[in-house]
Amino acid sequence: MEMVGLSPEQEKAVRCTSSPVIVAAGAGSGKTRTLTAKIAYLVKECGYSPQRILAITFTNKAADEMKSRLRAMTGLDEEAFPWVRTFHSACFRILKQECHRVGLERPISVRSDSQQTTILKGVLLELNVDKKYLQPAKWLISMAKNSGDPYAFMESKKMSVPGIRGIYDRYNEILRSQNAVDFDDILLLVKEIMQKWPDVRRHYQELFDYILVDEFQDSNRLQNDIMELLVRNGNLTVVGDDYQSIYTFRGAEPRFFLTFPESFPGCSIVKLEQNYRSTSTIVSASNALIAHNRMKMEKRCYSLKEGPPILAKELFDERDEAEWIAHKCREYFSGHGIPWHDMAVLYRTRFCSKAFEEAFRKLRIPYRIVGARGFYESKEIQDINAYLVSAVNPRDDLAFERIINVPRRGVGAGTLKKINSFRSPGTSLQDACWLALQSGTITGKAAAELTQLKEHLSVIAGLSPKEAISFVMDKVGYESYLQEYARDREDFINRLENVELLTYVASKSSGIEEFLEECALIREEQDEDQDGKEGVKLMTFHAAKGLEFRIVFVAGVEEGLIPHWRSLFDEDSLQENIKGVEEERRLMYVAMTRAIERLHITWALSRQGRFCKPSRFLWEIPEEFIILERIEQKGRGCYDHHHARR
Ligand SMILES: Nc1ncnc2c1ncn2[C@@H]1O[C@H](COP(=O)(O)OP(=O)(O)OP(=O)(O)O)[C@@H](O)[C@H]1O
Numbered sequence: 001m002e003m004v005g006l007s008p009e010q011e012k013a014v015r016c017t018s019s020p021v022i023v024a025a026g027a028g029s030g031k032t033r034t035l036t037a038k039i040a041y042l043v044k045e046c047g048y049s050p051q052r053i054l055a056i057t058f059t060n061k062a063a064d065e066m067k068s069r070l071r072a073m074t075g076l077d078e079e080a081f082p083w084v085r086t087f088h089s090a091c092f093r094i095l096k097q098e099c100h101r102v103g104l105e106r107p108i109s110v111r112s113d114s115q116q117t118t119i120l121k122g123v124l125l126e127l128n129v130d131k132k133y134l135q136p137a138k139w140l141i142s143m144a145k146n147s148g149d150p151y152a153f154m155e156s157k158k159m160s161v162p163g164i165r166g167i168y169d170r171y172n173e174i175l176r177s178q179n180a181v182d183f184d185d186i187l188l189l190v191k192e193i194m195q196k197w198p199d200v201r202r203h204y205q206e207l208f209d210y211i212l213v214d215e216f217q218d219s220n221r222l223q224n225d226i227m228e229l230l231v232r233n234g235n236l237t238v239v240g241d242d243y244q245s246i247y248t249f250r251g252a253e254p255r256f257f258l259t260f261p262e263s264f265p266g267c268s269i270v271k272l273e274q275n276y277r278s279t280s281t282i283v284s285a286s287n288a289l290i291a292h293n294r295m296k297m298e299k300r301c302y303s304l305k306e307g308p309p310i311l312a313k314e315l316f317d318e319r320d321e322a323e324w325i326a327h328k329c330r331e332y333f334s335g336h337g338i339p340w341h342d343m344a345v346l347y348r349t350r351f352c353s354k355a356f357e358e359a360f361r362k363l364r365i366p367y368r369i370v371g372a373r374g375f376y377e378s379k380e381i382q383d384i385n386a387y388l389v390s391a392v393n394p395r396d397d398l399a400f401e402r403i404i405n406v407p408r409r410g411v412g413a414g415t416l417k418k419i420n421s422f423r424s425p426g427t428s429l430q431d432a433c434w435l436a437l438q439s440g441t442i443t444g445k446a447a448a449e450l451t452q453l454k455e456h457l458s459v460i461a462g463l464s465p466k467e468a469i470s471f472v473m474d475k476v477g478y479e480s481y482l483q484e485y486a487r488d489r490e491d492f493i494n495r496l497e498n499v500e501l502l503t504y505v506a507s508k509s510s511g512i513e514e515f516l517e518e519c520a521l522i523r524e525e526q527d528e529d530q531d532g533k534e535g536v537k538l539m540t541f542h543a544a545k546g547l548e549f550r551i552v553f554v555a556g557v558e559e560g561l562i563p564h565w566r567s568l569f570d571e572d573s574l575q576e577n578i579k580g581v582e583e584e585r586r587l588m589y590v591a592m593t594r595a596i597e598r599l600h601i602t603w604a605l606s607r608q609g610r611f612c613k614p615s616r617f618l619w620e621i622p623e624e625f626i627i628l629e630r631i632e633q634k635g636r637g638c639y640d641h642h643h644a645r646r
């Protein structure tokens, strides 16, 4: 096979099949491309069966992309590569085959986060553990499972939840009795099966003629264990970049990447130094940034492409920032003929997307929110809006259906049946509910709770939108509900931030109806945009991993956002959390290195009405790579654009 479009180093990584290979290289150096080329090479040159190649990607989307490239390279369609998957999806496939060994049968149910919470709540009640331990217990169970050795993990840590082992056992027992697993079990059970049944392990070792792992720096302990169980001698290639390890908060351990040569003595280490993605300005600037991290592998990284400096732009507030970016996008589109989908706006938290949605809508620029669901589609926003809708429009059955048992009011199938028996044409679900309540057919907890819901809704109808939201959070108990519902603390805080943002939007509307209309409009437009493929992409830094765009805007580059305030302090020691800041710096590195041609960095002086200052990371990029445009600040002397740094 002719190695078209591969450098000699990349080609070396592709051709080496006799010993394990680790490709350690910076962003945009062609790691994913090399990995994909290697799969094609194994199939076309070495006669490997595509069905016997296990290739692990970080996301499902990346797996799809890899398969479509493989199709172009080998002529084989997507189904020919059944094992190009994420870790979870590959393991679930194995688990389905082997589930009878651990007392499960097909089809296995995978419990959602909220179902997990429900089960765990029952366990705490049963074992007489205070329910304040619900969330900590949930995190500990997940961490224990991902450590690969749950009991050892629970022994070794000073556990903040009393009787965690008992809780852990009972929780798993209930899952199994329901023929169900949680997300973490998918990996853990596969590991346990392969440890306990050597013949199963051998079967899969023999099944996979070759194993490849992309984004290896973000594998956790358990994933690493599974990989080691599956690998035979030498049939392994991993690629990664320790500069881009951004998931340690979820248990990823870049040290497996760093110590790969010790775990696999005799492996070939391939370093790629040329960045084929970005201009030399972007590469040098991001290298200079990451050089501030102490914990890293030294790598050289250069680009041969010339390019303009990075434009660093200060704006007044988040709205100005969004509109400035929107205008810029229009300029690139109209003036330079750059298609919308070649542009991306990246931000640290989903919380930031709202201002962009508004600005892009206002300036009629098509956009798509990538990865995370859009702000208005998130559960918490929809739930809260459904309360407001139910209060002002009792005929909206969908809204009422959404909240009737959220937070839980003990309204089960039985109660719903009773309510529905009061329905007739012209009687809404809500009316039927109140009728059923009046008639006395609903009893017990549900009756009391629904009576209270009725009162709550009539109170909400008389409040301002802002007051209404805080009423739902506090009096209706939605905040506590959200806390239980959230996957983990990060998730909970993200959702709270969404609610905070909604409150901010609401504070500008005069009445509930006006406010709801505004929300509905935004949602409509967005749905249209989601259908057509064309649009500027909006996404978080995390979601941008592995992707590239001709034009990139890294927005909200402010202290407190990036680095995020949550990572700044170590909660135990109350000291500056250096590891946390280093992870944030890597995140910034990931964001900057997505750009192919032009990179913009923006920040606002005020966000959500609070004053902000530019991120420390901005000052870590050498001046020579940047054009800095700051706002002249009256009363503080005139700022010289070029010498306004700190
Ligand atoms: N030898 C090469 N010649 C020309 N272009 C290349 C070469 N290698 C890679 N590229 C191109 O460079 C870009 C970056 O490649 P790729 O996405 O594989 O890098 P990566 O190392 O996986 O980046 P990241 O760390 O961001 O995941 C892609 O557009 C790819 O097609």
Ligand SMILES: [Mg+2]
Residues within 6 Å of the ligand: 031, 032, 033, 546
């Ligand atoms: Mg990649």
